[in-house]
Amino acid sequence: MSKHALLPGTGRKLLLVVLGLAALITTMLFAFALPSLNSGPHHVPIGVTGSEQSAQALRDNAPADAWDVRTYETPAAVRSAVEDLDVAGGLAITDDGVDVYTATAGAPSATGALTALAEGFAEQRGTQASVEDLVPFTEDDPRGGGLTAALMPMIFGGIFPALILSSFFPGHRGLRTRLLGALLFSVAAGAAVAAVLQFAAHSVDGTYGVTALGVILGMAAMSTTILGLQARFGMAGFALGGALMMLLGNPLSGLATGPHWLPDGWAVLGQLLPPGAAGSLLRSNAFFDSAGAALPALVLTLWVVLGATLALAADRRGRRSALPRPESATPATDTSQAADPHLVQADARP
Structure with missing residues (x-):
């Protein structure tokens, strides 16, 4: 037999390792590529306050799979919800315009999308949107x-x-x-x-x-x-x-x-x-x-x-596993004959 022959089971082990590495690389591709390709607002929670008609109009204007619109009583309640991380941002809809409350430090990407949503909604109503960032990044690192x-x-x-x-x-x-x-x-x-x-x-x-x-x-x-x-x-x-x-x-x-x-x-x-x-x-x-x-x-x-x-x-x-194993008991040797010289001599006689 050749000295370079593979040990038993080596081929199976090699196959399992190769398949495992291939699965790991595939998982890495899914983890990196798919979320990036499908990135965007996904049921982002936002607060809204205003008349019932205005809130309903905003729901109709915002895609349901992108925004989770939650109604609040007052603008102060919306601000508190943003500052407490209950929602990613909020809108206060009035006859004069749309006040947008954002938290860039909490949801940087959602901030831009929410601003665009508010500006489009305000334009439909013939008003303007004003943005207030309640929780921004620091002045020395404005992009986080x-x-x-x-x-x-x-x-x-x-x-x-x-x-x-x-x-x-x-x-x-x-x-x-x-x-x-x-x-x-x-x-x-x-x-x-x-x-x-x-x-x-x-x-x-x-x-x-x-x-x-x-x-x-x-x-x-x-x-x-x-x-x-x-x-x-x-x-x-x-x-x-x-x-x-x-x-x-x-x-x-x-x-x-x-x-x-x-x-x-x-x-x-x-x-x-x-x-x-x-x-x-x-x-x-x-x-x-x-x-x-x-x-x-x-x-x-x-x-x-x-x-x-x-x-x-x-x-x-x-x-x-480190504990010493008990030694196996050896059967006791019958030394009764050897201990008795008379029996030994008797056995030696023909």
Whole structure:
């Protein structure tokens, strides 16, 4: 037999790896391409106040699959809904014109579409639309470039600990050290990222401590999840975690556009993944006084619990396998004859 012959099962394993990589690339194409091709307003919640006839006219003018029109009693109620992230924007319709309330920091892409909708509606009524941005980006970063750029350090902050800590603290004995190191890294790196965003780039407003806690929770969710998957499933788990965060979570986060700019199903999935939830929590803490922060914080906490559970389950399994196995009992030898010299002699006689 040739010394270069493949080991039994190698062909099947190779086929599974190739098919898995092909599926990963296909998923990446879906995650990046399809949401972009189908981007646009998808049931974006907007508030409207005015007469019943005006509100109904706006509903008739706005495509139902693009806008979710909600009625409020007064302009003040619409403003409060925008500032509390209940809606992405609002319109106050009067006989003199249409007042448009936007929140660019909450939904950058929806802001432009809502303004265009209001201007078209006002033109039909023979009036004009005036726009007031209630929650803008900062003056030093009016387009929110720093907020969008923050997602990549957060994602790599989840991947690097699992990759690097496993090199310094390998095997089962280093598992708990790796888990502790990932959490400590999330605290240090999260605080640093929030400090750069607020004090160096001036890209976010809000209370630094609250913003930092949100970034820390986001990094902890990603790092513990990847570390737990790696501990439980090895390199395959690490690859799955990295693909989940980078190839799926990143394009579906909606951080640059707002989640309502993605197709409905993709938007929901993106907000349930750590990158999307981390981006929403950062936006909420940095610009909206933590309004709407409860849901993304809960999602991130569940991911932390999942990652820690996988890591501790792997640790428990490793401890069991490390325990010495009990030696198999050997049958006792009957030494009664050898112990009795008279019996030995008797047996020796013919």
